[in-house]
Amino acid sequence: MIKRSRLRPLRTLGHRVTKRIWRLGAGARFFGLTLISSGESFRRFHLIIREVYFTGVLSLIIILVSAFFVGMVLALQGYNTLQRYGSSEAIGVLVALALVRELGPVVTALLFAGRAGTAITAEIGLMKATEQLSAMEMMAVNPISRVIAPRFWAGVIAMPILATIFSMVGILGGYLVAVPLIGVDAGAFWSQMQANVDWRLDIVNGVIKSLVFGVACTMIALFEGYDAPPTAEGVSSATTRTVVTSSLTVLILDFVLTSFMISV
Amino acid sequence: MERTTIDLWVGIFVALGVAALLGLAMKVGNLTTSKLGPTYTVIANFENIGGLKPRAPVKSAGVVVGRVGKIKFDTETYEAVISLNIDKRYSFPKDTFANIYTAGLLGEQYVGLEVGGDEAKLKNGDKITHTQDAIVLEKMISQFLFNKASENKDDVSSTKASTKSADDGLTANPLDQINNKGKGAAAPK
């Protein structure tokens, strides 16, 4: 008896690990299914447009506001440090590189997971709980191609757009703090930025990052919703898992992508 | 919600995204400033490139005329082989000098082209034979100290003379290297 209870933590651990791996496999299968069922959503593009409205346009306000403030804080903090070394003109470079390379894609993805990801999970979870997905199946309509795939592609389209808007608005916020407020020379602000921000290595890489994050966040949100137990509790814990899993995935993926991009 | 309203909003959304990307490209990034037209590539060998990186600017008379392409290491001559992508609008004589300079005391390194007097122009795939290595600060200091030490041995006590020869050491040595390189590169091939 004693032996058994001592082994229990080990067994729980093993159980958890196998469950994670099982879910990973199920998620990958779901991802594959979504990809092969995507044909119809491109033939009926208005399905995707509708979802871009819900995931992208409705996330716009939160993206705009947070980008603006993130840019302003960056400029304040950056100026504080840079002026000690007498290079406060480099503030434009600092703000732009930080936003375009990292904060734009990453913060957008985190906000997206909280705003759009949870909405997607809850919606799909409830559709499943109220048998709407079953009903669709019985009407000989594939819910993956009719419900999942359009939302997936909408997320993949919306994320880079949101991230790009985030970076640009953040830079404008940084400009407002640096130039009119602190009094850095506007010419130096922009020209230093242009001299040091590379189109291919910084801006395009940032967009690539946000595309990958778009795939990851949307897929996680959809899978959690689709996989949620059809109860109120199941849907609510799935929504929580969406935020946790997407955030962790985004941060880990960010490291992996950055290390690839820097070594190339 | 009406489909047309949704379409309108999504249209605005996408337009905003495109505008932001254009803003990043034009105002923030170097897409406009560093945009090179079609380029031709010339090769230059250096014994030491210091901290030169790919995509570093290639300047002549202070104007950016190209970018550093690939940086390779030649296992036979033990030299760095650098390809320079130069804008087709600019052509340079065959005997152009390629130097590695540092912007400011600790800034980034770039390749400077100093124009020679040859009639023939550099073409795609040509090799610049006259090169000058990056100045490595530690090397310079150790040379300076070495020269000073050897002068003291020779009992040259005049401070004026010692500073003078130290100056010579600083400037003369790199020139020697260039001359050697010029011979070396001309002889084998």
Next chain:
Amino acid sequence: MTQNIVEIDNLSFGYKGRMLHQGINMVFPRGKIVAIMGGSGSGKTTLLRLIGGQIKPNKGKVRVDGQVVHQQSREGIYLLRRKMGMLFQHGALFTDLSVFENVAFPIREHTDLPESMIHDLVLMKLNAVGLRGAHKLMPAELSGGMARRVALARAIALDPDIVMYDEPFAGLDPISMGVICVLIRTLNDALGTTSIIVSHDVKETFSIADYVYFVADGVVAAEGTPKDLQNSSLPFVHQFVHGEKDGPVPFHYAAGDYKRDLLGFEA
């Protein structure tokens, strides 16, 4: 054309260690209303899912219109499903679409009819369930009974050969229940469809069904016309039809000794 549109042949289904059905045989003749009755958890709804091909049986066959459902490819199952309409327990209306769009959904998905024709078709179907005036409402604005009628209109939108009703009476007030009863009967006769009703509401089901199957312990425990079953002497059927507390279906879930459970708490 076979006389029975749906045939269930020696069907077994279950999950690991727990068999839900153990050799069920049923036939559903064309144009009839056939009810499947049984207690909660006896696998009635699962039978509908087996007919619809959403799950595969462990043993045995389900034939719809002469074709074995689980041997079909995905496309084949989808083709079969176009002959079926299903009314889900709580309607399962698409909450993000209006009543009109809900009924139009299967038509839009499976046909290329012009918008004017879709409009007329949808209003006809809604009129049949008496809700033409509600076509602009959203599902959230409907009462339970209305939602179920809209779902019925959606189920018959493509004039299916078979309509399956999953607990059509559950959770409705008596008036709505009566309305649904009449609707099932009239739609069945007017459209010439076959109706399969899964229910545990004895009175309503008996009032409209032509034939009734009783499912218990994974097998068909009894079958017959409502009249036969009403007077059945089988203990289970008797208990079920008359709603008695104890009988072959025990009041208590299988448990250990009561006294020991209470006294042995601290162990």
